[in-house]
Amino acid sequence: MPLDEKVFLKRLEEKKLTLKNLIVSAKNSTEVVELDQTKIGRLSRMDAIQRQSMAIEMERRREVDLRRIEAAIERLKSGDFGCCITCDEEIPLKRLEFDPACTTCVACAK
Numbered sequence: 001m002p003l004d005e006k007v008f009l010k011r012l013e014e015k016k017l018t019l020k021n022l023i024v025s026a027k028n029s030t031e032v033v034e035l036d037q038t039k040i041g042r043l044s045r046m047d048a049i050q051r052q053s054m055a056i057e058m059e060r061r062r063e064v065d066l067r068r069i070e071a072a073i074e075r076l077k078s079g080d081f082g083c084c085i086t087c088d089e090e091i092p093l094k095r096l097e098f099d100p101a102c103t104t105c106v107a108c109a110k
């Protein structure tokens with residue numbers, strides 16, 4: 001089944017840009033929390049630490065996402081895009097439209 005590689009490339013590049021911006025702004029806000037820890041009370045410090053660990057977890061997920069997207073862009077360029085990395089079958093278009101960075105067909109994802 002032919003898929004429109006240009007459409008996927010555009011979507012992936014947009015996602016990549018959005019994620020990169022989010023990662024940059026998250027890094028800035030993480031630094032702010034660290035600097036403020038000496039100035040604030042115990043409860044709000046705990047709150048700040050909790051918020052910071054949530055921010056770190058969020059950031060970790062974003063970086064995983066970013067790597068998936070970059071890998072998908074590489075696959076588009078090399079012509080492997082849309083093929084399952086496990087069984088080499090075509091990934092259904094609907095699945096790719098839902099998540100352009102997915103690397104496996106439905107059966108192999110399980």
Ligand SMILES: [Zn+2]
Binds near residue numbers: 087107109
């Ligand atoms: Zn497969």
